[in-house]
Amino acid sequence: MSDILIKGDNSQSYRAADELFLEFERMIVSGELCDGEALPPEREIVETFGVSRTVVREAILALSNKGLVEAKPRFRPVVRKPNFDTAIDTVGNVVSRLLEEGDGVKNLFDTRIMVEVYLARQAAVDAKRDDMQSLKDALEENEAAINNMDLFFQTDVKFHRVLYAMSGNPLLPSIHRAYITWLKPNWVKMPTLPARNQLNFESHTAIYNAILMRDPDKAEAATRKHLADAWDQINNILSAAK
Amino acid sequence: MSDILIKGDNSQSYRAADELFLEFERMIVSGELCDGEALPPEREIVETFGVSRTVVREAILALSNKGLVEAKPRFRPVVRKPNFDTAIDTVGNVVSRLLEEGDGVKNLFDTRIMVEVYLARQAAVDAKRDDMQSLKDALEENEAAINNMDLFFQTDVKFHRVLYAMSGNPLLPSIHRAYITWLKPNWVKMPTLPARNQLNFESHTAIYNAILMRDPDKAEAATRKHLADAWDQINNILSAAK
DNA sequence: AACTAATTTTAGTCATACCAAACTGGATAT
DNA sequence: ATATCCAGTTTGGTATGACTAAAATTAGTT
Structure with a gap:
């Protein structure tokens, strides 16, 4: 029944982008990254986490797709602490x-x-x-x-x-x-x-x-x-x- | 109130990946791509749409994040016609x-x-x-x-x-x-x-x-x-x- | 026909490069 | 002092090429 969720929950992420996504998700939900705050530049994240820009971009894109950041093209993604309204959106x-x-x-x-x-x-x-x-x-x-x-x-x-x-x-x-x-x-x-x-x-x-x-x-x-x-x-x- | 939705709806997408995403979304919802079918290889999509692999990957990732395809790492993404259960997932x-x-x-x-x-x-x-x-x-x-x-x-x-x-x-x-x-x-x-x-x-x-x-x-x-x-x-x- | 090994294809990742738009700081005008 | 403007810098979006490991396919064997 809940195959999809189970899969998404317990499977280790083999994609680096997924792990980075989870890390940012954690930081956003925990408040370590505050609502309204802008994410660091991609190249800075690259240095911090030691991954390629490809991975960083894919992680940010995932955050954006889940509504955890608001990403207008050419602007730095802004952290949006999720609530039920954004989940619905x-x-x-x-x-x-x-x-x-x-x-x-x-x-x-x-x-x-x-x-x-x-x-x-x-x-x-x-x-x-x-x-x-x-x-x-x-x-x-x-x-x-x-x-x-x-x-x-x-x-x-x-x-x-x-x-x-x-x-x-x-x-x-x-x-x-x-x-x-x-x-x-x-x-x-x-x-x-x-x-x-x-x-x-x-x-x-x-x-x-x-x-x-x-x-x-x-x-x-x-x-x-x-x-x-x-x-x-x-x-x-x-x-x-x- | 519905700022977010309005923004998402009427703004032309300036990102090539967004347009490609919308194209695939349309094909999936319309049934042009059937449920269970695998997406073409990334490099093939590159040729078909004349965009870089970067763009193709970001579009596919977006599809995956929205639940329109099921993408296990290292496997071809499989089309999943959305329903309310997948939306909830x-x-x-x-x-x-x-x-x-x-x-x-x-x-x-x-x-x-x-x-x-x-x-x-x-x-x-x-x-x-x-x-x-x-x-x-x-x-x-x-x-x-x-x-x-x-x-x-x-x-x-x-x-x-x-x-x-x-x-x-x-x-x-x-x-x-x-x-x-x-x-x-x-x-x-x-x-x-x-x-x-x-x-x-x-x-x-x-x-x-x-x-x-x-x-x-x-x-x-x-x-x-x-x-x-x-x-x-x-x-x-x-x-x-x- | 079924199983195995070799080959090809492909997703994931990295590095580099370029452009155009956004940003920054200082010079200039009001 | 504040506002405006301009040039240089930073940064996101995109393209390209390369490499690796895993998946898919094919060839070969039993």
Whole structure:
């Protein structure tokens, strides 16, 4: 099952570039190389580690591909201490392509329903006062932006982001960001109408009210309806494209 | 927010290796290069594309880092058409290290609770007869393995896998695999006792029965209890290690 | 047909060289 | 003193050739 990982983990690296990569990875994760710091020049690394520039370049390239350094062409690679967002970005392109096949977008959207239904239920059970205030603020910003296309999208995203943040789990905001990143390409294709904004705002309100009333079932129902609407909108775009 | 992605997307690649990488990526995703097929020798690619071996090697390395080819040292890289499992493997090492920090494992485990609670509730609502049979089979295999440490772990994993598969969403099995991969290192450290296996089996039974009775709330409760137990076991290991 | 030895091919590595872009420090202008 | 500009230096991207050890292939043998 986990052949690939096992291989990657326990096999000694026979390539010098791999070992150098691991060394730098260790230094970055341990903080020996700080975030934002630039890597030494390639020729200096050559001297330090006694390997050829070929090896150094391949190691740096690997760091770049894994998102551990940010390497613009002709600039010194800058150390980026990895977090879950960068991890997601690392696979971003591949995932985007995978989503284009078959029901990829639909399947991803279904997992979003899964997450948000859970979050809504959970919020209805144990949302704190501060969180409810944040959610209310986001809701009001959303309402105020109904006639502003761009701003409405932003406040829409923010409302959901607050829901994710309310979980108190720092992984959830990263997951939310991933959903936005991967689903946005389908989203931006559709024309935004004030009428639709109004509908979405009302859906948000329904979710908020259900949570406020401490009614998990109602919160779930409101979330499902909202996301079902959203999917219809995306799906129209997708099927129109065919 | 999505600076990194935008940069990666719209900036023309000024590095020849990047362009070659994109060309191969396209060929792999489009199926022009089939899964399992070996890449041509480096020197042949040099001729075909009129670039130096340096560039070819860097492009291939990038493919390898992204999981689009499997490159054992000294062997020709083998094309691997990407799927969600390989995407997860690509970030596997980095994520593993991230999890080691702070409450990383706990946070990941909490998302697992989120997913499985949802799945259990959903199964209670709309599980099909075939799915229930699969779940029952897995449960019986699990019971039969109570006195066999390794086998119990396998059947334990399988029971949960059936739950993930019942969603009908092909992304969920990949997510399940990710959980196993990332949480297993903590799991294998603990001694397996028949008594604990018995407890876990009974938890599985409770989940199964709740789903069978079409009771989402009870299914959720049983799942939460089971995973809370599991977390206690993991947590004992984690805190003992400190 | 199966096994083994000799040969060829190839990935990994090193060294060197060149170019163009980025960087540096000092001179000049404001 | 600060900003601007220019020349020299450094550095990343690329190309080329060479060498080694391992893999793939072929030839030869049983």
